[in-house]
Every structure is written in structure tokens, then in C-alpha cells.
Amino acid sequence: MSRALILGTRGSKLAVHQSEWVQARLQELVPGLTISLKRIQTSGDKILDVPLAKIGGKGLFVKEIEDALLSGEIDLAVHSMKDVPTALPDGLDILCVPPREDARDALITRDGCRLDELKPGARIGTSSLRRQAQLLHHRPDFVIEMLRGNLDTRLRKLREGQFDAIVLAAAGLRRLGWNAEITEYLPVELSLPAIAQGALGIEARRDDSFVRDVLARFEDRPTRITVTAERALLHRLEGGCQVPIAAHALLEGDTLKLDGLVASVDGKRVIRQHINGLAAEAHQLGTTLAERLLSAGGDVILKEIYGRA
Numbered sequence: 001m002s003r004a005l006i007l008g009t010r011g012s013k014l015a016v017h018q019s020e021w022v023q024a025r026l027q028e029l030v031p032g033l034t035i036s037l038k039r040i041q042t043s044g045d046k047i048l049d050v051p052l053a054k055i056g057g058k059g060l061f062v063k064e065i066e067d068a069l070l071s072g073e074i075d076l077a078v079h080s081m082k083d084v085p086t087a088l089p090d091g092l093d094i095l096c097v098p099p100r101e102d103a104r105d106a107l108i109t110r111d112g113c114r115l116d117e118l119k120p121g122a123r124i125g126t127s128s129l130r131r132q133a134q135l136l137h138h139r140p141d142f143v144i145e146m147l148r149g150n151l152d153t154r155l156r157k158l159r160e161g162q163f164d165a166i167v168l169a170a171a172g173l174r175r176l177g178w179n180a181e182i183t184e185y186l187p188v189e190l191s192l193p194a195i196a197q198g199a200l201g202i203e204a205r206r207d208d209s210f211v212r213d214v215l216a217r218f219e220d221r222p223t224r225i226t227v228t229a230e231r232a233l234l235h236r237l238e239g240g241c242q243v244p245i246a247a248h249a250l251l252e253g254d255t256l257k258l259d260g261l262v263a264s265v266d267g268k269r270v271i272r273q274h275i276n277g278l279a280a281e282a283h284q285l286g287t288t289l290a291e292r293l294l295s296a297g298g299d300v301i302l303k304e305i306y307g308r309a
Helices: 013-029 057-061 063-071 129-138 151-159 170-175 209-216 221-237 279-305
Strands: 003-009 033-039 076-080 092-096 105-109 123-126 143-146 165-169 184-186 200-205 245-252 255-263 270-278
Touching: 003 013, 003 063, 003 209, 013 033, 013 076, 013 151, 013 170, 013 200, 013 209, 063 076, 063 092, 063 200, 092 209, 105 170, 123 129, 123 151, 129 143, 129 245, 129 255, 129 270, 151 165, 165 170, 200 209, 221 245, 221 255, 221 279, 245 279, 255 279, 270 279
Parallel strands: 003 033, 003 076, 123 143, 123 165
Antiparallel strands: 076 200, 092 200, 105 165, 105 184, 245 255, 255 270
């Protein structure tokens, strides 16, 4: 199966590392296959001084890459699934979901103290309204400040004393081998993760049968099932970076367990629901849980945030 493919990636250290990992695995699985990387700068990488919620949300990290896929400039692309909108452009699909990394949030503090040991009024850096809402719900005394940029930049700002602590996705730190930076893994009971956090998605043209066959060898069924449920919940809630929405699914045998959350930005109202069901019904379970969240008061929170009250 001798053929050369071009894989598109964002240029950050983490994005390139993830793409190189996929590149190596696929070349191991398919003898004769060669894959070269093409770095593509996205709008989300260019605008670093404004919260994502104010500039269009997570789709800003994939648009230019998807344009390159549609034009044939590249053959496949690796995304962090939490950055991928639930609606994809016509002609494209997530053809492969590899095994998932740790989905939890990670706390990194300047002096090594754990979350509940932080002083009153501690300054915590994060770019996520989801994290902000849950942290303020747990500790209303925290001061949450915007933190964007790649992992190196965020860690540097912490060391410079701009924050007492920062919260990042554990998956990125673990993939880079930076586990030692983590002060504490935040339990999902305290900080429910972002939709599909820790999972990668490999996007390609839907009608590219060669790439589809290659990627089928790297597909991880449990990760596909859990990510499907979480993304179905997000799709039903019409959520994006503007709304504190979270979900986390676990697969135990053929049983799927899904937790979901909608919160106000200030963390004063948190609606959280849980559902169990069959793995084969992952999409429906996500939709059903979203309906329960809406009925329990999530609809009021969403209308207020979107200004539709």
C-alpha cells in the first residue's frame, strides 16, 4: 500500500506532537505509507488577547484546516475533539477517533498547594467559562482571570507570578510528558470536563476511500462511543465556548454512563444530571440527557447567556 499523504496540523507544540504521534502510528499500521506534516495557522492561533467566547468560539481552531481538506491541499487532519464544532462542513467527516487520554482538568499552582489550600481571593487563570463556573461554584472567593496561549505561554505566565494557579486539560500535559507540572488532577465531581476533552479526532474527506481504510485501523470503539454521547448532548444544547457546558461519559462493558452539566457563568447556578444506557444508544442518550438538563433549568441559563430571555 505505497502512497504519500499530507496531514494538516496547527503549529502549536501540542498540536504538532499530537499529529506526529498519529503520523507514527499510522505508518506503523500501514507498511509503505508515508505521511508528511503541513502546518496551518488558524484564526484561533492568531487572536490570543480576546476570550474565545467573544470571537466565534472553538470553530476558529479548525476552519482553515477544513478549508485545506476541502481544496485537496491536505488529505487528513488531527484535531483535539473538544475544539471541533458538532456540525461539520459538507464532504468532511471525523473518520477516526483514536484511544482517549485522561479527560480530567489539571490544576497547576505556583507554590505546589492543592485547590482547597489556595488562599482566599487566589487568582486562577483559565480561558474556559466551563472551568470558571465550576471553580466559582466550589470556591466563590476565587478570582478568575483570562488565560490564553499555548501551554508554554500559560506555564510561563504562572511562573512569572501573574496567577496563583492555572487550570489546563490534563491530556495535553500528559501527551507532552509534562505530568510533573500537575499539582492536582481535579475530580470530575468538582470539574466536569469539556465535551470530548482528552480525545483526538482525525478528519478527512468523506469520499476518500483510501484514507478511510487507513484510518479504520486506528479507530478506538470505546472512545468513539463516549465522544458520540458527549457531542450529542452539546449539539442538542446548541452549545459553544459562550456557555459553561460539560459532559463526561464512561463505558463499562455495554453500559454507557453519562454526566452532563449546564451552569451560569458566575457559578451560582449549576444544573447537573446523569443517565445510564446501552452503548449502542450513545447518541440518543446524549440527546436525552440534554433534554433533562434543559427541563431542570438549563434552558433558563442558556437563554440568559445568549440574550434570548
